[in-house]
Amino acid sequence: MGLRRSLDDYKQNEDATDVFPGERRTRRGRFSGSDQRLVHVSPAGSLRDYSYPLSGFGGIVSSRFGVRVGDAVEWFDALDTGSQTYRAGRSLVETTHRLDGFDVVQRDVTDELAHTTAFELGDGAPEDIELAGFVEISPEGRDGRVGQLVHDDAVEVYHNREHDYLGTSTEFVECTPQVLERFDEILAAESRSFPEFGASEEYEESRLTGGVGVRVAFEDGETSLVTLLSDIETQSRSDALSAVATRTRRPNSDSASLLATARQAGQYPTVTDRLVATDLSVLELLSAPTGARIAGPDFDPYYQYSGGYGYTWFRDDGEVSTFLLEADEALGFGAAEAHRQSAEFYLRTQLPDGRWPHRVWPMNGRLAPGWANGHIEGTETQYQADQTASVLVFLAEYLSAHRQSLRNVTVEAIESALQSGVDGLDSSLEDDCFPTVCENAWENTNGRFTHTAAKFVQAYSTIAAVTCDATTRERAATRATEVFDALDMAWAADKGIYALRLDDGDGDLDDRVDSTTFSLVDAYLAYRAIEDIGDTRLRRLERHLHTAFSRLWKETGDISGLTRFEGDTWRQRGQGSEKIWTVSTGWGAYAAEKSIRLFSSTDEYDSEKWADRLFDEIDLDGSLCLPSGYLPEQFFDTGAPDSATPLGWSHAIRLATHASRVTRGTCTE
Numbered sequence: 001m002g003l004r005r006s007l008d009d010y011k012q013n014e015d016a017t018d019v020f021p022g023e024r025r026t027r028r029g030r031f032s033g034s035d036q037r038l039v040h041v042s043p044a045g046s047l048r049d050y051s052y053p054l055s056g057f058g059g060i061v062s063s064r065f066g067v068r069v070g071d072a073v074e075w076f077d078a079l080d081t082g083s084q085t086y087r088a089g090r091s092l093v094e095t096t097h098r099l100d101g102f103d104v105v106q107r108d109v110t111d112e113l114a115h116t117t118a119f120e121l122g123d124g125a126p127e128d129i130e131l132a133g134f135v136e137i138s139p140e141g142r143d144g145r146v147g148q149l150v151h152d153d154a155v156e157v158y159h160n161r162e163h164d165y166l167g168t169s170t171e172f173v174e175c176t177p178q179v180l181e182r183f184d185e186i187l188a189a190e191s192r193s194f195p196e197f198g199a200s201e202e203y204e205e206s207r208l209t210g211g212v213g214v215r216v217a218f219e220d221g222e223t224s225l226v227t228l229l230s231d232i233e234t235q236s237r238s239d240a241l242s243a244v245a246t247r248t249r250r251p252n253s254d255s256a257s258l259l260a261t262a263r264q265a266g267q268y269p270t271v272t273d274r275l276v277a278t279d280l281s282v283l284e285l286l287s288a289p290t291g292a293r294i295a296g297p298d299f300d301p302y303y304q305y306s307g308g309y310g311y312t313w314f315r316d317d318g319e320v321s322t323f324l325l326e327a328d329e330a331l332g333f334g335a336a337e338a339h340r341q342s343a344e345f346y347l348r349t350q351l352p353d354g355r356w357p358h359r360v361w362p363m364n365g366r367l368a369p370g371w372a373n374g375h376i377e378g379t380e381t382q383y384q385a386d387q388t389a390s391v392l393v394f395l396a397e398y399l400s401a402h403r404q405s406l407r408n409v410t411v412e413a414i415e416s417a418l419q420s421g422v423d424g425l426d427s428s429l430e431d432d433c434f435p436t437v438c439e440n441a442w443e444n445t446n447g448r449f450t451h452t453a454a455k456f457v458q459a460y461s462t463i464a465a466v467t468c469d470a471t472t473r474e475r476a477a478t479r480a481t482e483v484f485d486a487l488d489m490a491w492a493a494d495k496g497i498y499a500l501r502l503d504d505g506d507g508d509l510d511d512r513v514d515s516t517t518f519s520l521v522d523a524y525l526a527y528r529a530i531e532d533i534g535d536t537r538l539r540r541l542e543r544h545l546h547t548a549f550s551r552l553w554k555e556t557g558d559i560s561g562l563t564r565f566e567g568d569t570w571r572q573r574g575q576g577s578e579k580i581w582t583v584s585t586g587w588g589a590y591a592a593e594k595s596i597r598l599f600s601s602t603d604e605y606d607s608e609k610w611a612d613r614l615f616d617e618i619d620l621d622g623s624l625c626l627p628s629g630y631l632p633e634q635f636f637d638t639g640a641p642d643s644a645t646p647l648g649w650s651h652a653i654r655l656a657t658h659a660s661r662v663t664r665g666t667c668t669e
Helices: 003-013 183-187 237-248 255-263 274-285 314-331 336-349 385-405 408-426 450-465 470-490 515-528 535-552 582-595 607-618 648-664
Strands: 030-033 038-041 047-049 060-069 072-075 082-087 092-099 102-111 114-121 129-137 147-150 154-158 162-168 172-178 211-217 222-231 553-555 560-562
Touching: 003 183, 030 092, 030 102, 030 274, 038 102, 092 255, 102 255, 114 237, 114 255, 129 162, 129 172, 129 222, 147 172, 154 211, 154 237, 162 211, 162 237, 211 222, 222 237, 274 314, 274 648, 314 336, 314 385, 314 648, 336 385, 336 408, 385 408, 385 450, 408 450, 408 470, 450 470, 450 515, 470 515, 515 535, 515 582, 535 553, 535 582, 535 607, 560 582, 560 607, 582 607, 582 648, 607 648
Parallel strands: none
Antiparallel strands: 030 038, 038 047, 047 060, 060 072, 060 129, 082 092, 092 102, 102 114, 114 222, 129 211, 147 154, 154 162, 162 222, 172 211, 553 560
C-alpha cells in the first residue's frame, strides 16, 4: 500500500473507535487469487493487490470503478446498495452494483499473474454509458520513481524489473495518467479524489506516476479490464502486451468464458462440504508457489499497529500444515501435494542448529523482517522456541502417514531433519527440563511458557512414536518424559489451572489463563501414545480446561467466544477490555473436541458441550464468521471484525475441528 493511501485513510478514520487509521483493511469484501497473486475485491468492486509475499510483485495499490452517463459519473463506492458473493465454487467473485433503474454485475477472476474484471450491464441501462475507472499501480511496492507508458491498447507502469500492464476488451474512450498528491496535498486535511478526467498535465509529469484514469466503452453491454504483473527479465514487453491482448480478446474476456475459467481453478474441485471448501479455499489463497503460506493479508505494511502479517511464520504454518494433514486423513479431500510442498519447504529452511527462523518470505524462503531471530544473533531470549516444535510435529506426522508413498531420499531427509530438530529442542531446555526464557506464541512477552513446554512434549512424543533410527526415538522419548514431568511446575493448584508461565518477574507463577495452554491436550494425547499419563495429571487437565473455558468466555450481545488471555491489551483502540479472538475460540473448540479422547464428560467439565458451544461461534453461521465465510483474527465487542482477514491459522483449526466432529458423528460432510 502506498504511503499516500495510508495517509488518506488516516485522515478519514483518525477518530474512529473500532478502526485503526492508515491500515488497508480486508474485513469486508472477498479475495480472488492464484498461488502467485492475491487480489482483494471490496464490496464496491475496488481492487487491491496483496500479492507481494507470494510472488514479489506490487501490483494494484488502489482503484475505484463506476459508470459514466452523459457528463456525470456514478461511482460504485458511493452506492449504499449492492451484493457480493462467490461463484464457480469460490474462484470467481461476483459483485452486483444496483443503480437507479439497472444493475451492473462485476466478475473478478485471478489466473496466475493476470486478473480479469468483467462488467456486464443489466436490463434498463442507458445507451450512452461508459465504464469509468481509476487504477493506481505500485510496481515493486513503489509509489515513487515509477514510470508509465501509454500504448494504443494498454497502459504499462514500471519501476525496475516489475512492469505491470492494464488493458481492456473494448476501446479506451479516454486514458489519462493521474499525477498523484504532492507534498502539500498529502499534508492537507482534506483528501484528493481520483480520477480527474480531462486534467492535462505536462508529458514529463504525467509519465512519472502509477495512477491512470480510464473511460471505457461497453460493447453488447459488456467490457473487461485485465491487469498483468510481470518481470521484464523473464517476459518481454512485446510478450506481455501480447498476453494482455489475448486475455482481453473475446471470447476470453466475456462473462461466460470467465465462468468457465473459474470452474477450472482450485486444487479441490470435488469438495462439496461448504465449510471444508471455504477453509481449503482460504488456505489456497494464502499459499505461494512454494507451498508456504502467509499468516494473512498484510493490512499494516508500515508496522503502525502490528508487525505485519504477509510473511510465513513457522509456528503458524507448521500448525496449519498439521491441521490440514489431520483433516485430510479424516475426510480424504486429496491434499497430498500440499503436504509434500510443506515438507519440502521446511526441509529447505531448517537452520544448521536444527531450528527455524522467526519468519521468512513464502515466495523463496529467505529471511523476512522479524523481531524474534535472537537465536540467529546468538541469544535465546528473543526467539520463539515453539515454532521449531510445531514444524517438527508436522514432519513426524507426515512421515508416519505417508512414508510408503515417499521416495527414499525424502524419507532420509525428514529423518535427518527430525534428528537435527531434537538437537534444536534440546538446546532450548534448562537443567530443570522446562524450556528456557523465550518469546511466547503471541509474541508479546518473554518468559518460560506452559505452551512452549506443551509443544515440546508433543514434538518429542510424536518423534518418539515415528519409525526412524532407534537413537533418535529413544532420545525423544526420554526428553518427552522429562518435559512432561516438568509441566508439574506450571500447575497452580489454588487456581486449578496450568499457569501462563513459570515466572511473572517476581518469582511467582503467572497464573493468568492463556488460550495457548489448550495445546496441553495435544501434548497429552501425543505423550499417551508412548507412556502412561496417570489419573492425577488427567484430572488436572480436565480442571484446567473447565476453568480456562469459563474464565476466557465472553458474550457481548453481538458476538460470543474466547478472549486470547487475561489482561490482553493489544489492539483495544477505544474498547478498554480484552477482545474475542477466532484463533482462541477455534483452538478451544479443537481442544474440547480432542479432550473427549482423554476423559469422559463430568458434571464439572462437559467436553462435548464445550466443543459444540465453541464450534458454533466459528461455524459458517456463527457470530465470529463473516458473510464471506472468512474468520478474521479478532473482534471488537461491537461485533466489528479487526486485524488480519482471513487468518489462515483460524481456518485450519476450524477445518481440523470440523473433521474431528464428522468422525465423531456430530455432523456430516
